[in-house]
Amino acid sequence: MPKVSHKGATMPQSPIRKLVPFAEAAKKNGVEVIHLNIGQPDIKTPKVALDAVRNNTLEVLEYSRSEGSEEYRQKLAGYYAKNDIHVNAHDIIITTGGSEALAFTMGSIMDTDDEIIVPEPFYANYNGFATAAGVKVVPVTSYIDSNFALPPIEEFEKRITPKTKAILICNPGNPTGYLYTKEEIKKLAAIVKRHDLFLVADEVYREFAYDGRQHYSILQEEGLEQHAIIVDSVSKRYSMCGARIGCLVTRNQEIIKTALKFAQARLSPPTFAQMASEAALETPQSYFDDVKEEYTQRRNLLVAELEKIEGVRIGNPQGAFYCIAELPIDDADHFAQWLLEDFRFEGETVMVAPAAGFYATEGLGKNQIRIAYVLDRESLKRAVNILKEALKSYTHSEAI
Numbered sequence: 579m580p581k582v583s584h585k586g587a588t589m590p591q592s593p594i595r596k597l598v599p600f601a602e603a604a605k606k607n608g609v610e611v612i613h614l615n616i617g618q619p620d621i622k623t624p625k626v627a628l629d630a631v632r633n634n635t636l637e638v639l640e641y642s643r644s645e646g647s648e649e650y651r652q653k654l655a656g657y658y659a660k661n662d663i664h665v666n667a668h669d670i671i672i673t674t675g676g677s678e679a680l681a682f683t684m685g686s687i688m689d690t691d692d693e694i695i696v697p698e699p700f701y702a703n704y705n706g707f708a709t710a711a712g713v714k715v716v717p718v719t720s721y722i723d724s725n726f727a728l729p730p731i732e733e734f735e736k737r738i739t740p741k742t743k744a745i746l747i748c749n750p751g752n753p754t755g756y757l758y759t760k761e762e763i764k765k766l767a768a769i770v771k772r773h774d775l776f777l778v779a780d781e782v783y784r785e786f787a788y789d790g791r792q793h794y795s796i797l798q799e800e801g802l803e804q805h806a807i808i809v810d811s812v813s814k815r816y817s818m819c820g821a822r823i824g825c826l827v828t829r830n831q832e833i834i835k836t837a838l839k840f841a842q843a844r845l846s847p848p849t850f851a852q853m854a855s856e857a858a859l860e861t862p863q864s865y866f867d868d869v870k871e872e873y874t875q876r877r878n879l880l881v882a883e884l885e886k887i888e889g890v891r892i893g894n895p896q897g898a899f900y901c902i903a904e905l906p907i908d909d910a911d912h913f914a915q916w917l918l919e920d921f922r923f924e925g926e927t928v929m930v931a932p933a934a935g936f937y938a939t940e941g942l943g944k945n946q947i948r949i950a951y952v953l954d955r956e957s958l959k960r961a962v963n964i965l966k967e968a969l970k971s972y973t974h975s976e977a978i
């Protein structure tokens with residue numbers, strides 16, 4: 579039989595989705611599964627965005643330009659200007675989600691066996707994109723004790739080799755909820771300039787910064803014109819994950835020229851979804867204020883409830899809508915599967931994402947899970963209570 583590629587065989591499964599068959603089986607047996615595992619917000623998509631698709635008068639659903647519609651990119655430059663990020667339409671390539679922006683970025687800056695340094699834990703799909711591009715992820719570990727702040731810059735220095743092409747950060751962080759400070763961004767800026775590397779920032783959660791904190795983009799940092807590339811998306815900003823629209827933004831025209839060739843190969847981003855995304859730019863500020871308030875309250879509730887459980891440790895999430903929780907167990911993969919297969923509390927259970935898949939270093943994160951707080955407060959409270967009850971019977975029945 580012909581064989582699948584080595585690349586395909588080593589492509590990692592998503593730690594967020596790999597337990598889905600167990601959840602489906604539980605649901606078939608009438609169990610209510612509360613999903614803490616996936617970043618699918620329950621917030622309503624702005625009406626202006628949905629109306630743009632509902633009310634359109636298109637007669638032919640054409641391809642758009644490979645770099646995305648001119649009008650949308652012009653308006654998007656206006657969105658960035660409001661966020662104190664000054665770019666032009668020609669600095670933007672519209673992609674099919676932030677996911678494709680990540681793929682284009684890797685394709686445009688890295689060759690096979692090149693290395694990209696990434697603070698871990700990181701968004702698990704970076705491993706998948708790196709595998710697809712034949713690129714090696716070199717992790718620098720960040721720790722729950724320091725709330726997953728940027729590791730000392732010397733740790734990055736130590737890992738730089740002739741094969742290193744870039745440093746990749748996620749800000750605010752999925753799965754950590756950490757928001758990098760201006761000072762941390764400046765440290766990264768200095769190191770990429772010193773070693774002539776790219777600095778890639780996944781800023782898809784830009785709007786989700788809490789407690790009065792301000793997000794500081796790498797594109798606000800002077801002197802990074804040739805180094806900085808951001809990956810962005812409408813998925814979380816407007817709760818429109820299914821639109822599949824994102825973008826790559828850089829002032830480096832060599833990167834734009836290169837990424838455009840990848841964009842041409844896949845022809846164009848989706849036309850309807852670009853219309854929705856363009857209209858979404860009209861979303862009033864009050865929408866974001868309300869959403870931020872809602873997530874802040876969910877975060878507060880989640881942290882307060884988790885802290886009541888003996889043996890559970892968490893950081894202090896400052897942004898995005900995730901947190902890493904350390905549990906008094908030794909194998910979160912087993913625990914997460916056991917929750918779905920064996921544990922029920924009043925007819926319900928919870929689905930969590932084991933954190934090991936968010937680390938590149940073997941053995942790390944085994945006693946951690948990632949929790950996404952994209953549920954209403956009532957469900958979140960129930961979910962944490964289920965987790966508490968589960969930990970009682972797990973530690974008793976499955977002795978660590």
Ligand SMILES: Cc1ncc(COP(=O)(O)O)c(C=O)c1O
Pocket residue numbers: 617674675676677678701748752780782810811812813819822823824
């Ligand atoms: C950190 C991060 N980057 C990128 C993405 C990709 O998002 P999308 O392709 O929906 O824009 C996600 C999705 O969850 C994410 O969490």
